[in-house]
Amino acid sequence: MITLFFWVSLFVLLYTYFGYPLLSSILSRTLNRGLYKSDATPSVTVLIAAYNEHKHIRQTIENKLSLDYPEELLEIIVVSDGSTDGTDEIVREYEDKKVRLIRQEPRAGKTSALNLAMGETNGEIIIFSDSNSIYSPDAIRRLVSNFSDYTVGYVTGKMIYTDDAGTPVGDGCSAYMKYENKLREIETNIGSVVGVDGGVDAVRKRLYVEMRADQLPDFILPLKVVEQGYRVVYEPDAMLNESSLTKSGEEYRMRVRVSLRAMNALRDMRHLLNPLKYGLFSWQLMSHKILRYAVFIFLLLIYAANILLLEESTFYKITFLLQNLFYIAAGVGFIFEKIKIHTTVFYIPFYFTLLNLASAHAFIRFLKSEKQVTWEPRKG
Numbered sequence: 001m002i003t004l005f006f007w008v009s010l011f012v013l014l015y016t017y018f019g020y021p022l023l024s025s026i027l028s029r030t031l032n033r034g035l036y037k038s039d040a041t042p043s044v045t046v047l048i049a050a051y052n053e054h055k056h057i058r059q060t061i062e063n064k065l066s067l068d069y070p071e072e073l074l075e076i077i078v079v080s081d082g083s084t085d086g087t088d089e090i091v092r093e094y095e096d097k098k099v100r101l102i103r104q105e106p107r108a109g110k111t112s113a114l115n116l117a118m119g120e121t122n123g124e125i126i127i128f129s130d131s132n133s134i135y136s137p138d139a140i141r142r143l144v145s146n147f148s149d150y151t152v153g154y155v156t157g158k159m160i161y162t163d164d165a166g167t168p169v170g171d172g173c174s175a176y177m178k179y180e181n182k183l184r185e186i187e188t189n190i191g192s193v194v195g196v197d198g199g200v201d202a203v204r205k206r207l208y209v210e211m212r213a214d215q216l217p218d219f220i221l222p223l224k225v226v227e228q229g230y231r232v233v234y235e236p237d238a239m240l241n242e243s244s245l246t247k248s249g250e251e252y253r254m255r256v257r258v259s260l261r262a263m264n265a266l267r268d269m270r271h272l273l274n275p276l277k278y279g280l281f282s283w284q285l286m287s288h289k290i291l292r293y294a295v296f297i298f299l300l301l302i303y304a305a306n307i308l309l310l311e312e313s314t315f316y317k318i319t320f321l322l323q324n325l326f327y328i329a330a331g332v333g334f335i336f337e338k339i340k341i342h343t344t345v346f347y348i349p350f351y352f353t354l355l356n357l358a359s360a361h362a363f364i365r366f367l368k369s370e371k372q373v374t375w376e377p378r379k380g
Contacts, residue, residue, distance in 0.1 A: 003312075006305035009298040016295055020287040021183055027280075028189035035188070035233060038148035041070055044140060045123030045205075048078045049113040052085040053131035060131055061094050069140045075100070079117045082107030109373035112213045118205075126208060128217070130199040134241045142238035143202040153207045153230025154222050156184070156193065157200035157238030173251065176351060183288070184234035192232040192281055194288040196222050200240035204230075214371040215268065216261035223269045226281055248337055248350075252358050257372055259293060259362035264371060266290060293363070296356040327353065 046064050050057055057078065064076050076099045078091045083103075091101040102120060104113050114128070125144050129135070136142075139157060146155045158181055161174045180195065187193040198218030209224040211217055222232045266289060273290075275282040303323055309316040326349050333350025336343060 002305050002308050005301055006309060006316075009301040009305065012291060013295060013298045013302065016287065016291045020291075021186065024183070024186045024190060024284075028186045031191070032189055033191055033231075035146055035152065036149040037145040039141075039145065040148050041073055041141075042124040042144055042147065043073045043122060044069065044075070044125045044127055044144060044202075045121040046074070046076045046127045046129055046140075047114060047117055047121070048076070048129045048131055049081060049110045049117075050078055050083060050087055050091075050131040051081040051107065051110075052083050052087060054083075054086045054090060056132035057087050058090050060129065060133060061091070061099055063134050064129065065094070065097055065099070066137070067135060067140050068137045071098070073123075074098070074140070075122055077102060077117050077120060079104055079113040081109065081113045109213050111211050111215055111217050111373070114217055115210050118208055118210070121205065124205055125202050126205050127200075127202045128198055133199040135200060136237075136239040136241075139200060139238040139240065142235050143200070146233055146235055147202075147204065149231075151231050152233055153204050153225040153228065154196070154232040155202045155235050155238070156196035156222075156232065157240055158234075158236045159197045159199060160239060160241050173351065175348065176355070181234070181236065185236060187284060187288075188234045190280060190284070192226055192284070193222075193234050194232075194281075194284050195219075196232070197240075200238055213373045214261070214264065216258070216265050219262050219265040220269065223265070223272060223285075226278070227269075227272065248334060248354060252354055255355060255358035256361045256365070259359050260365050260370065260372055262289070263293060263362060263366040266293075293359050296360040296363070299356060330354075 048057075048060065048064075053060075061076065061078070064074075067074075076094075078087075078099065079102045080088050080091065081104045088101060088103060091099060095101070100120070102113075102117050104116055118126070125147060127140060127143060143155050143157060146152050159177055161177050184193040184195070196218055201218070201222075203221060203225065207225050207228055207230060209221065211220050211224075225232055266285075272278050272285055273282050306316055306320045306323065310320060329346050330349040330353035333346030336346060337350075
């Protein structure tokens, strides 16, 4: 029985990170669901939810105003979620340039802010931007080109995290996003992507569904679009640059917050796991999200089972040694971050371990029925 636990857990771990992407790649070549794109320019509203973002909001607004899109078809709305740091005053400086400020009072979180703003939008397509998101000049054109395909309801762009300091957290985050972006490219050819980032996303306004304040819009809304029978696709040429977090504590807290809200979202949308109704997407959701967040459980099972199997054969001694070396490397990466030694040797085990510790922490909070509504500005 212990041997079975070891091998099943190892299989799930390898399947989650390698098997699912491989099977998806094979399937994508078979299905190859293409996209019809055109140069059509529908009216667009860019929605930016902000809380105490005076350090970033000016640059973000200037970036959106400079984008290559017809001025008469573009409006920008900033929803200030009870900001107290001068964010509102900066936004008001741009009121003569089709930038509108909506203030949410009292503070109620990003999801409530988006719900509040939707009734004020005029665009046929709604684009969601973070307060520190810097788009490539043609990002909006690239996003909306996908909506010429009537099967598409939601489009996510390419998140590129930058870290000039070369920290383990920054390098790990960048590597993780490269992996995720490649997987989204593959999933688009199957039908729909499972995960989006929320900083460079677009949805048909008529498909927007009002969400509860505790629900994660970057997670729930794409699933709601799939529920309505439309595709969620990835546009690699719609690029967004954001500075990555550089400190493990900040990254860890952000990952716990996002993981907790994602777990609650998966519970709310668990009906999408019915393959008789949602077909391949149910398999994708299980493989890409549920198993990904549950990896920490299988890591614990592998380690515990390996201890009990040490006397069985040399093979288990070797696997136990390899596991310990991996976690030691993660610990070295953590120490190097603290003493500011910049090296890429340890960033993969370090960031992998950080992600799974965050998932474990979030799962404990999930079991306690905790929810998180408000957020703090990213410090990256």
